[in-house]
Amino acid sequence: MLRAEAVPVRMRRVALMAPESALRESLVRVxxxxxxxxxxxxxxxxxxxxxxxxRLQRLRTEPVRPALSAAPPELDALEREGRADLLAGEAQLEERLGSAVRHGEVAALAGWCPEAEVAATAARLAGAGAALVPLRSPRGVDPPTLLAGAGSASPARPGSTVRRSFTPLVSTYGTVPYADLDPTVAAGIVYVVMFGLMFGDAGHGLLLVGLALLLRAGRPRRAAALRPLWPFVAAAGLAATLAGVAYGEFFGPTGVLPVLWLSPLEEPMRLLACAVGLGAVLLAAAYGAGIANRWREGGFAAALYATTGIAGATLYLGLAVVAGYVWLGGAAYGVAGAVIVGVGLSLAGARLYATTTGGPGGAVQTGVQLFDVVVRIGSNVVSFARLAAFGLTHAALGAIVWDGTTALAGRGPAGVAAASLVFLVGNALTFALEALVAGVQALRLEFYELFSRLFVGEGRPFRPWRLPVERLPSPSGTKAAVGPAR
Known part of the structure; x- marks a missing residue:
């Protein structure tokens, strides 16, 4: 059984049922x-x-954050006072009141709620004489998606800080279908590893960690909106620092650190082979997740014939065995690889042909699509060579800056000043340029090479109705209340 963190938050179809007289108060509590x-x-x-x-339209104000009054307000008074926020909230409330289905004195509204929140929400509504009734999910309708890292629907149960900081990696690509696996944590780890390989310099990595700590402290204030991302930035900086230690790079080849693994400028082919090998492993993992997603979406048949499922994974395995034959030799590898490739092509071809109009035209179309699948697999594997290419570029820039620094440092006091300036400005430019390039390239590899195998469709994000509630003074001078806040 999958852990809860590996799938989107489990949703329940619910119905809000309330007496007509208590419907407004119930919606305020919701x-x-x-x-x-x-x-x-x-x-x-x-x-x-x-x-x-x-009334809100008559005010003609700028967009505001809607809010609700706990008790029914006097709309004319709100308009006179310019309370566009409360009028906007009342307008949303009116929309939901108008959507209710009424039968006699009872009104009902349908919706979705995280399963873990159903009991607590039902208890909250019971104080208003309403009920939250679980329903069977309608056939053919997928529930909305809420990722665990996006933060719980309830403020009392926030998602983990690290997971939440990784969530934009997935949400920027699209909304995960409700039936699919949630790749947030894995995507975050893979991203920071790829970023670190391309941005491998211990000095630059530590600067990135320092930047993350500044974000955590809320500095600078203009970047306060980025504060939730500080664990993501810190992880990327730590990965770059570890890669820099392995490369022996500390603000370039300064000699401060020994080379523990390889020097990118001295062993570029070894770095290239490692990058492509890592890409092959990541693609295999993406196919595994794709198989799981296709199975969860449509069962065994959907997983078997999909080019992002078992058929695609079989073809990928066969091509890997053929590549092993080319690299290592051995007729057995070549025969085994050809057989596996044939099985993969047959499975994928059957699915692709079924989507055509049939006949010779359908066969030609299927052949073209299969050729495209094979070419894409090869190009996707080779695409990971950019991990080595940009890691090499970073090392080359660092070497240029360091060579310029050492060349100027031996020319007296003026040379030392010029060397310091070259070192500082050169590293600043290298840091800014390579951070941008490595960040974009890691994102590109994750989206096009990996996520394209995980997802074939898009879900619908969960959008709960959430408004702050104000207790305005009632005509009698007391404050209205809607009950405890849990």
Missing amino acids: AEAGCVEIDLPGDGGPDVRGPAAA
Whole structure:
């Protein structure tokens, strides 16, 4: 059984049922809890605006963060006071009130809620005389996706800091389908390893770690929005530092560190072979995850024939065996590889041909698609050579800066000053340029070579209705309340 962290948060279909007289208070509690996504009509019908929406439109204000009043407010008073935030919240409330299905004195709304939050939300609603009823998921409708690292729907249960910092790697690519595995942690680890190989310099890596600590401290203030990413930046810096120690690079080949593994400038072919080998392993892992995803999405048949499933993995294995035959020799390797490639092509071809109109045209189309699959596998493996290429570029730039520094340092006091300037400016430029290049190239490898095998579709993100609630003074001078906050 998969651990909970390896899949999106489990969702439950729920219905909010409340007496008509308590529906507003129930919805206020739902908004305050912030862990229920309520279905809204999307039929493209006429835009029917309620009283709050009409008043909000008359204010013609800039976009504001909506909020809700715990008790029904006087809309005219809100308009006079310019409380666009409360009017915006009331407009959202009106939309949900209008979406309710009514039968006699009872109103109901359907939606989605994380399974772990159902009991607590139901207890919160019980105080208003409402109920949150679990339902069977509708057939053919996938639940919305909430990744564990994106933070819980409930503020009381935040996701781990490290996992949350890795989440943008996945969410930038797209929304993980609900049935698929959640690759957040694995994607983060793979990214920082690839980044470190390309940005391998212990001095530059430690600077990146220092930058991460500044982000954690909220400095500079203009970058406060990036504070949640500090573990990701720190991990990338640590990976670059370890790679720099292995390369013997500390602000270039300064001799401060001995070479523990290899020097990129002296052994480029060895670095290239290691980069391609690492890429081959990562592609194999991506095929394994792709098989699991296809199986979870459509069962064994979907996993068997997909080019990102068993068929594609078999073809990849066969080509790897053929490559071993070319490299090592041995007729047995060549025969075994050819047989495995034939099995993979047959499985993938059967699926691809089934999607065509059939006949000779369909056969030609299938052949072209299979050729493209084979070429893509080869090009994807070779694409990982960029790990070595950009690691070599980083080392070359560091060497140029260090050679310029040492050449100037022996020319008296003026030479020492010039050498210091070259060292500082050169390393600053190298750090900025290579951090950008390595970051983009690692992202490109993850998206095009790895994620393209994990995902064949996109899910729908979970968007709970969450608004802050204000207790405005009631006409009697007391403050309205909607019950405890859990």
